[in-house]
Amino acid sequence: MNGDLVLLIVVVITALSFDFTNGFHDTANAMATSIATGALKPKIAVALSAVLNFVGAFLSLKVAATIANGIVDSGAITLTVVFAGLVGGLAWNLVTWYYGIPSSSSHALIGGVVGATLLASGIKAVKGEGLVSHVIVPALLAPIAAIVVATVGTYLVYVLTRKVGERTRTKGFKIGQIGSASLVSLAHGTNDAQKTMGIITLALIANGTITQNSGTPFWVIVCSATAIAAGTYVGGWRVIRTLGKGLTEIETPQGFAAETSSATVILTSTHFGFPLSTTQVCTGSVIGAGLGKRLAEVRWGVAARMGVAWLITLPAAALVGALAFGAAQLIGGTLGVIVVFVAAVVFAALLYLASRKTAVHAGNVNDEWVGRGTPTQVRTPV
Secondary structure (H helix, E strand, O other), rough: OHHHHHHHHHHHHOOOOOOOOHHHHHHHHHOOOOOOOOOHHHHHHHHHHHHHHHHHHOOOOOHHHHHHHHEEOOHHOOOHHHHHHOOOOOOOHHOOOOOOOOOOOOHHHHHHHHHHHHHHHHHHHHHHHHHHHHHHHHHHHHHHHHHHHHHHHHHHHHHOOOOOOOHHHHHHHHHHHHHHHHHHHHHHHHHHHHHOOOOOOOHHHOOOOOOOOOOHHHHHHHHHHHHHHHHHHOHHHHHHHHHHOOOOOOHHHHHHHHHHHHHHHHHHHOOOOOOOOOOHHHHHHHHHHHOOOOOOOOOOOHHHHHHHHHHHHHHHHHHHHHHHHHHHHHHOOOHHHHHHHHHHHHHHHHHHHHHHHOOOOOOOOOOOOOOOOOOOOOOOOO
């Protein structure tokens, strides 16, 4: 087996590993509010979300095309650059998962690729206009749009159902939440799985396996869909807890309004090919759901922590991507990539072991929110 083939295999494995973390990191986007309100039991929620993420990955390829062609100059892309970019995205996903912060997997991936490209080929290889129009502008506008839509939607939901009995309203919106949460999962699959498809397509182009205009191979679509679905099924309970319990106490009408608002914004962005942060949209929707209900409390300290994480996602992932590329180049060749890959695996394992000290799982994800949100009782995982 020659060095280039080994390198390509390592890149594909790393890309699918990123896709897996994208799945468990972003499960909260679709299911946190339904789990918090009791509309769905935790394990049923993640299983349903996994299936719909898988299906959604086959519905559109516009975002994959944007990732593959719209952010960096494909002529400057090498397998090592793609690998280093993925390491940058992976590292940020794992760190924010550990701290339970709903941050953007999309921006982490894009930041990692941009950082590796900058070190490899300089600023000329980064498509500044595409980065601004396809990433930065949607990142600024999407959460604002989600907050506005969810605030209005929540207010209207309570106004229109004010004469409905509390028990009837709760039961009705629990059923509605199953549908709205399912729609968010489907929308998430159409947007997020494609980011990995785009990255693997970049790697195949860089290796000469396919041409620039070949499109995304079917096996790449299937593998990416499977990886994100598997990650979703694992359940990113730490992030689910923050989004479902940390921002505001969610009632079923609020959950329904938040999920419907999120799905609307995500599907609209997917239609136009924007690699949107579904995390930012869903977080904005939860904040809007809190604002839209009279006397509801929004924990702005938690929201501020998320905001800081969002601001530093691109540069932080870019820094790690650049460092990963530099380390691989310093060692040299395929060996350099393998060494960095092993280091990334060790880092992930250590972070996982550290997370077991304050485990969050299906059994305690809905415990009372105290301080920074550590569950009041850490039970044996179920």
